[in-house]
Amino acid sequence: xxxxxxxxxxxxxxxxxxxxxxxxxxxxxxxxxxxxxxxxxxxxxxxxxxxxxxxxxxxxxxxxxxxxxxxxxxxxxxxxxxxxxxxxxxxxxxxxxxxxxxxxxxxxxxxxxxxxxxxxxxxxxxxxxxxxxxxxxxxxxxxxxxxxxxxxxxxxxxxxxxxxxxxxxxxxxxxxxxxxxxxxxxxxxxxxxxxxxxxxxxxxxxxxxxxxxxxxxxxxxxxxxxxxxxxxxxxxxxxxxxxxxxxxxxxxxxxxxxxxxxxxxxxxxxxxxxxxxxxxxxxxxxxxxxxxxxxx
Amino acid sequence: xxxxxxxxxxxxxxxxxxxxxxxxxxxxxxxxxxxxxxxxxxxxxxxxxxxxxxxxxxxxxxxxxxxxxxxxxxxxxxxxxxxxxxxxxxxxxxxxxxxxxxxxxxxxxxxxxxxxxxxxxxxxxxxxxxxxxxxxxxxxxxxxxxxxxxxxxxxxxxxxxxxxxxxxxxxxxxxxxxxxxxxxxxxxxxxxxxxxxxxxxxxxxxxxxxxxxxxxxxxxxxxxxxxxxxxxxxxxxxxxxxxxxxxxxxxxxxxxxxxxxxxxxxxxxxxxxxxxxxxxxxxxxxxxxxxxxxxxxxxxxxxxxxxxxxxxxxxxxxxxxxxxxxxxxxxxxxxxxxxxxxxxxxxxxxxxxxxxxxxxxxxxxxxxxxxxxxxxxx
Numbered sequence: 001x002x003x004x005x006x007x008x009x010x011x012x013x014x015x016x017x018x019x020x021x022x023x024x025x026x027x028x029x030x031x032x033x034x035x036x037x038x039x040x041x042x043x044x045x046x047x048x049x050x051x052x053x054x055x056x057x058x059x060x061x062x063x064x065x066x067x068x069x070x071x072x073x074x075x076x077x078x079x080x081x082x083x084x085x086x087x088x089x090x091x092x093x094x095x096x097x098x099x100x101x102x103x104x105x106x107x108x109x110x111x112x113x114x115x116x117x118x119x120x121x122x123x124x125x126x127x128x129x130x131x132x133x134x135x136x137x138x139x140x141x142x143x144x145x146x147x148x149x150x151x152x153x154x155x156x157x158x159x160x161x162x163x164x165x166x167x168x169x170x171x172x173x174x175x176x177x178x179x180x181x182x183x184x185x186x187x188x189x190x191x192x193x194x195x196x197x198x199x200x201x202x203x204x205x206x207x208x209x210x211x212x213x214x215x216x217x218x219x220x221x222x223x224x225x226x227x228x229x230x231x232x233x234x235x236x237x238x239x240x241x242x243x244x245x246x247x248x249x250x251x252x253x254x255x256x257x258x259x260x261x262x263x264x265x266x267x268x269x270x271x272x273x274x275x276x277x278x279x280x281x282x283x284x285x286x287x288x289x290x291x292x293x294x295x296x
Numbered sequence: 297x298x299x300x301x302x303x304x305x306x307x308x309x310x311x312x313x314x315x316x317x318x319x320x321x322x323x324x325x326x327x328x329x330x331x332x333x334x335x336x337x338x339x340x341x342x343x344x345x346x347x348x349x350x351x352x353x354x355x356x357x358x359x360x361x362x363x364x365x366x367x368x369x370x371x372x373x374x375x376x377x378x379x380x381x382x383x384x385x386x387x388x389x390x391x392x393x394x395x396x397x398x399x400x401x402x403x404x405x406x407x408x409x410x411x412x413x414x415x416x417x418x419x420x421x422x423x424x425x426x427x428x429x430x431x432x433x434x435x436x437x438x439x440x441x442x443x444x445x446x447x448x449x450x451x452x453x454x455x456x457x458x459x460x461x462x463x464x465x466x467x468x469x470x471x472x473x474x475x476x477x478x479x480x481x482x483x484x485x486x487x488x489x490x491x492x493x494x495x496x497x498x499x500x501x502x503x504x505x506x507x508x509x510x511x512x513x514x515x516x517x518x519x520x521x522x523x524x525x526x527x528x529x530x531x532x533x534x535x536x537x538x539x540x541x542x543x544x545x546x547x548x549x550x551x552x553x554x555x556x557x558x559x560x561x562x563x564x565x566x567x568x569x570x571x572x573x574x575x576x577x578x579x580x581x582x583x584x585x586x587x588x589x590x591x592x593x594x595x596x597x598x599x600x601x602x603x604x605x606x607x608x609x610x611x612x613x614x615x616x617x618x619x620x621x622x623x624x625x626x627x628x629x630x631x632x633x634x635x636x637x638x639x640x641x642x643x644x645x646x647x648x649x650x651x652x653x654x655x656x657x658x659x660x661x662x663x664x665x666x667x668x669x670x671x672x673x674x
Contacts, residue, residue, distance in 0.1 A: 005509050008534060012501035019498055108331070116336045117550040118522040128556050129532045138534045213498035214522040214554055218333060222496030257502040258509075262491040263465065 007137040009254045017250025018146040019213065022205040023227030024234065024242035025153060026198045032161070032237045033170040033194035036095040040079070040103035041202055042224025043110075046217065048072045048203025049210040050110060053119040061122065069203040076199025080192045103221070110217040118214045121207060128211070142211050149208050153201060154239045170194055174237075229273045235286025245284060322361045322623055324349070324614070325368065325384035327395040327405070328419070328607075332371035336520075336548070337397035340604030341419050342367050343596050344588075345394060348611045351591075358618045366390065370401060377401035378408065385412045391625060394610045395419055397603075400467050406433050415629055417610035419603070422471055426652040432629060434652045436609035438567065438642055442657040443544050444475045446565040448483035450662050450673070451514060454539065460512035461490040462503055462527060464519035469495070472518030472543050488512050497523045504531045514538050520545035525555035532558045539563060544660070547602050552665050563673055565660040567602045567642045570670045584639050605641030612640060613647075 023045055030038040052068035059067070083098055084090070090098075123130070124145050131138040161167040172180040173190040181187050206215065213219070226249075234245030249269055256268045276283060326345055329338030349365040357363055366388055368380035377396045384390045385408070392415035396402050399422035409416035410430045418425050421437040451459070461476055463469035473490060480487050488510045491503055500523065507515055515538060517527050524546055531540065542564040549570075552559045568575060572585035588608055592600045614628070616638055621627035635654065638645040643659025662673040 005505060008505045008508075009502055012499070012505060015499050015501055111331065111335065116339075118525065118554045120554055128529050128558055131533045131535075133535075140533050209498070212526075214525060216522055219496070219498075219522070222494075223498065254502040257491075257506055262462075262493045262503050262506075266494055 004136040005258075007135075009258050010251060011137060011139050011143070012257075013251030013254030014147070014247060015140075015143050015212065015250065016253055017247035018143060018150055019209050019223070019246075020226045020230040020250060021243040021246025022146065022150045022153070022209065023202070023223050024230040024246055025150075025157070025239045026202040026205065027224075027227055027231040028237050028239050028242055029157070029198040029201060030194050031174075031231075033174045034095070034191050035174060036092055036099070037228065037236075038195070038198065039096060039099040039224065040106060041198065041227065042220030042222075043103045043106040044072055044076060044199045044202030044220070045206040045209075045223055046110060046215055046220035047075060047106065047206070048199075049121065049206030049215040050114050050119065050217075051203070052207045053121055053210070053215070054114075056121060061124070065121075065204075065207045068207060069200050072203035073196045073200045076195045076202075077192055079199075080195035084195075085188055085192065103224075107218055107220065114217055116217060118216045119210070120214045121210045123211045124208075140212070142208075146208050146212070149204065150243060153204065154243055157201075157239050166193070226269070229269055232273060233276055233283055235283025238283070238285055241283060241285035320357075320361050321364050322358065322618065323364045323366060323388055323390040325366050325381075325388060325390035325393040326607075327368050327370055327377050327380050327384065327393055327401070329372040329397040329401070330367065330369040332373070334372035334398050336601070337419065337603045337606075338369070338372070338395075340592075340601050341395065341397055341607035342369075344592065344604040344607040345611055347591060347595055348608065352615065358615055359622060361618070361623050370396060372398060372401070374401045374404040378404050381405040381408050385409070385414050390414065391623070392417065392614055392628070394607065394614070398467070399425065399471070402435070406430055409433060413625065415614070415625065415632070417614060419606035419610060422467070429650070429652055434613070434632060434647070434654075436606045436613065436640070436642060436645075436653075438544070438655050438659045439653060440471050440543075441475050441479065442655075442660055443565040444472070444479050445483070445657060446660045446662060447516060447541050447563075448479065448485055450563060451485060451541075452483065454514075456513045456539065457484060458486050458488050458511075458513045459516055459541075460488055460507040460510060460514075461516045461518070462500070462507070463490070463492055463517070464495045464497075464521055464523055465492050466495050466519065466521070468543075468545060469519050476516060476518070493523060495519070495521050495523070497521075497526065499530065500527050501530045501534060503527070504534055504536050507531070508534060508536045512538060514541060516541040516543075518543045518545070522551070522554065525551045525559070528555045528558040528562060544602070547663075547670070549599060549670070552668055552670070556668075559665045559668070562665050564663055566663050566670075567605060567659060568661050569600065569602050569605050569641050571661065571663060571672050574671060580639055580644065581641070585641055588641055602641070609640035609642050609645070613638065613645065 026041045048068050051071050052064050055064035055067050123142050125141045131140050169185045170190045173187045177187050230246040234241030253265050328342045330342045349363045370376040394417050397419050399420040402418040402420045402425050410432050416433045418435040423439050425435045463473040540562050544566045546564040547566040547570050568581050569585050572589055575582045589600045617628045617631035621631035633647050633649050635647045643655040645654035647654040663670050664673040
């Protein structure tokens with residue numbers, strides 16, 4: 001294999017990795033405040049992209065994306081308020097089953113609204129066919145957008161959780177909800193906020209990856225599975241780790257295609273997931289003590 | 297008071313009995329994937345049937361028999377297909393069943409229909425539905441193998457002999473891959489590599505890089521998912537500029553819109569419904585296709601698809617047979633085998649006691665994409 005092909009596989013891997021990573025971040029936010037996995041996260045991704053595509057028919061792209069993110073945030077809040085907020089000390093299992101149920105409902109509603117067609121936002125810069133050629137290796141500019149927005153999101157999130165009062169309140173709720181309440185934090189509002197935040201991140205993810213992956217009423221679930229794998233791989237709750245883990249997984253998958261039939265691609269990723277769960281359940285960058293404090 | 301009750305019960309019973317023995321109604325069951333992942337097949341099929349049944353009834357039914365359509369939505373689930381088929385046969389006592397939409401579902405109820413001696417007109421494509429043949433089972437879409445042969449013939453014309461194949465890990469993808477690999481040798485085509493990707497694949501850059509590394513002269517993609525558009529785009533992005541062939545699954549303008557400029561020049565076999573307007577006036581199918589397209593699009597305000605056409609064909613086959621043989625299941629079954637030169641949307645049907653599909657390779661036309669529209673390849 002010549003170097004040119006080597007880097008082409010590498011770029012393909014980075015593409016996969018960036019898509020996985022930005023979906024994984026959404027999982028981490030809700031996990032960070034509630035300790036649960038929101039299995040409707042993939043549906044937020046789909047909703048964001050679908051809404052943006054529809055709005056883009058009437059208004060320019062950047063405005064459409066911002067509006068779509070806002071609409072998805074509102075939907076996220078409504079979902080939390082209607083289905084989760086009124087539960088009296090729900091168990092982790094119950095919350096997970098609720099989110100799985102919600103994901104099915106959202107998917108079917110999307111099918112009724114948008115039908116089964118496939119949609120995509122236009123490329124943010126250039127067209128689908130325009131690529132940057134670096135020494136014979138072709139890179140789609142959209143990948144740079146995904147990587148860029150992915151990094152900015154992670155940095156802002158980290159700052160938010162570390163240095164703002166609201167972010168610290170959310171983290172407090174995740175560590176110990178009763179103690180947080182005793183300190184005067186409204187835990188229920190924090191959970192609503194985390195659903196809004198993760199719906200927003202999901203919608204951003206949907207908008208920036210949809211030119212590459214396209215979006216269909218049911219495209220949220222497969223993205224969520226990969227995103228979930230990456231979130232576990234990196235260590236649940238750690239967004240920075242999710243990006244690194246996403247890139248590692250994407251590059252591994254891409255090179256596995258060079259060596260083996262494509263059909264084995266998912267075998268690789270699932271094997272990694274199982275291996276990590278057996279050997280280091282806290283994820284490659286995770287903290288074992290921190291994991292022991294969590295319910296799930 | 298008791299007497300009143302008895303009379304009432306007797307009265308109700310008599311209504312039921314009369315209702316059942318009333319000869320003027322033909323019940324047609326439809327087992328279709330109206331919702332769920334295969335809804336792009338089942339939804340237009342169900343709409344088409346509803347439209348045709350309403351139209352036939354407004355003209356006084358078939359030979360004076362009113363039609364009653366009972367649509368059961370399987371959601372693409374074979375288990376549901378089985379229970380609905382049983383329900384239609386045993387409880388509703390339907391005259392014939394149209395559907396299911398997918399090959400997997402059809403194979404599950406093939407024997408049920410056969411044992412109950414109920415005519416089944418499947419809207420799914422797999423050849424195993426009619427080969428080995430079952431006496432009461434028919435299908436309306438064209439065979440996969442015809443699509444593959446059409447592609448190979450086109451490749452020969454273009455001087456292509458070394459190809460790469462990519463397909464999705466679905467029933468449709470697998471069936472196509474098998475046919476391609478089986479028929480390639482006879483047509484002088486060498487398959488340099490054959491890759492299977494996940495149906496939910498979001499990006500296929502690595503796969504097309506592998507195709508490029510193998511120096512393929514052309515690519516055949518066999519799938520019905522968004523991946524058919526993704527593979528086109530990724531190939532162009534990494535500079536793999538070879539002819540791209542697709543299956544008849546590409547016959548959905550949505551994928552062309554999604555792939556945008558990357559879809560230009562794609563070659564694929566399909567029924568003629570997609571290019572009805574551009575057909576020569578002496579084409580025997582043109583009238584039927586334009587009529588169906590006009591009626592469907594006027595009624596449902598959405599673009600017509602070849603899949604709805606499979607439902608259309610199933611209905612006109614049944615109608616032609618009932619017109620000939622009357623409302624008798626056995627006679628209608630025999631009449632279907634006797635149908636010759638029936639012009640449908642998928643092609644011209646010529647059934648026999650050995651052929652329960654009735655179409656030949658000419659049912660497919662090679663199409664290409666130009667300026668975002670389907671046209672006949674010249």
